[in-house]
Amino acid sequence: MPDDNLSLTAKREAAVTALADVPREPGAKKPDPILVADDVKRHFGGLLAVDVDHVEVQRGSITALIGPNGAGKTTFFNLLTGFDRPNSGSWTFNGRSLHGTPPFKVARAGMVRTFQLTKALSKLTVIENMRLGATQQKGESFWRAMLPFTWRSQEDAITQRAEELLARFKLDTKRDDFAGSLSGGQRKLLEMARALMVEPELVMLDEPMAGVNPALTQSLLEHVSNLREQGMTVLFVEHDMDMVRDIADWVVVMGQGKILAEGPPETVMSDPRVVDAYLGAHHDQSLAELEEQLETGTLAEEVAAELGQEPAETVAVERTGETKDGR
Numbered sequence: 001m002p003d004d005n006l007s008l009t010a011k012r013e014a015a016v017t018a019l020a021d022v023p024r025e026p027g028a029k030k031p032d033p034i035l036v037a038d039d040v041k042r043h044f045g046g047l048l049a050v051d052v053d054h055v056e057v058q059r060g061s062i063t064a065l066i067g068p069n070g071a072g073k074t075t076f077f078n079l080l081t082g083f084d085r086p087n088s089g090s091w092t093f094n095g096r097s098l099h100g101t102p103p104f105k106v107a108r109a110g111m112v113r114t115f116q117l118t119k120a121l122s123k124l125t126v127i128e129n130m131r132l133g134a135t136q137q138k139g140e141s142f143w144r145a146m147l148p149f150t151w152r153s154q155e156d157a158i159t160q161r162a163e164e165l166l167a168r169f170k171l172d173t174k175r176d177d178f179a180g181s182l183s184g185g186q187r188k189l190l191e192m193a194r195a196l197m198v199e200p201e202l203v204m205l206d207e208p209m210a211g212v213n214p215a216l217t218q219s220l221l222e223h224v225s226n227l228r229e230q231g232m233t234v235l236f237v238e239h240d241m242d243m244v245r246d247i248a249d250w251v252v253v254m255g256q257g258k259i260l261a262e263g264p265p266e267t268v269m270s271d272p273r274v275v276d277a278y279l280g281a282h283h284d285q286s287l288a289e290l291e292e293q294l295e296t297g298t299l300a301e302e303v304a305a306e307l308g309q310e311p312a313e314t315v316a317v318e319r320t321g322e323t324k325d326g327r
């Protein structure tokens, strides 16, 4: 649909243009921030999991929050949406302080995050999950959601919105299936559709690509881009750097609880601090250790395992010039 594509490009361009003059530095001020956080700290015992001095999220943009495992991204999401409490700090959404606000009130204010489908939710049907999206986040009771005759006046509107969203996310044929029977990708779509039941302004997605079959990847990317198309702001945590490059207008990097870097994807991903943060387990190793691992082939095995491939005997073979049977 050319018109949709045109409009999508225009929205992306508008977001990129709005961010063009923003300094590429941690805590950079944005021209029209929807979310602003200050001095947010969360300790777990002796560990300072989140230590964010200042961060702003530009309205109407798709912002990626990236960083190595344990950087504090999910904890920061939990704090912002009221699922966890900070030791100190403050943040505003649309200029309104949300510190100490419970999740359903955060959602009612227009800021939602996706939830993983727990075992309990897997035992409900797709449409029941959608109804629960309207109620769980709005603070209505579970039983009222499950027993629509107790609140018939609202039920029609909620069901209609749920049906529309299911059609948009191509889940309408799964309407009466148990959520637990869906594939990983379909579950992600259901999570996203359910979050939209409250007509949010800011959608926070925690690893939308995790566990998604490549066949559904493109469709998921389009759905996320479409949220911006419809005027929403998106903040997402993701390890899939292709996704970040493809759809993010702005990238915020966390490491050890702090904001390390910010900027457009192409700038951030070539930033030495970001490359450093992502070097991960092998970063601290001495060359001698790495050489030893190369000699014994264990590094090749690790790499192969991460890529889901057979251990690559050829790596050792190429280095030694020997074949498997010693020739």
Ligand SMILES: Nc1ncnc2c1ncn2[C@@H]1O[C@H](COP(=O)(O)OP(=O)(O)OP(=O)(O)O)[C@@H](O)[C@H]1O
Pocket: 044, 047, 049, 067, 068, 069, 070, 071, 072, 073, 074, 075, 076
């Ligand atoms: N409830 C908790 N109790 C104790 N430590 C926790 C708790 N939740 C998180 N942590 C610790 O806080 C740190 C940040 O974890 P968090 O899950 O926020 O990181 P992350 O950046 O989301 O990582 P990942 O990309 O692996 O999901 C980690 O060291 C983690 O072990």
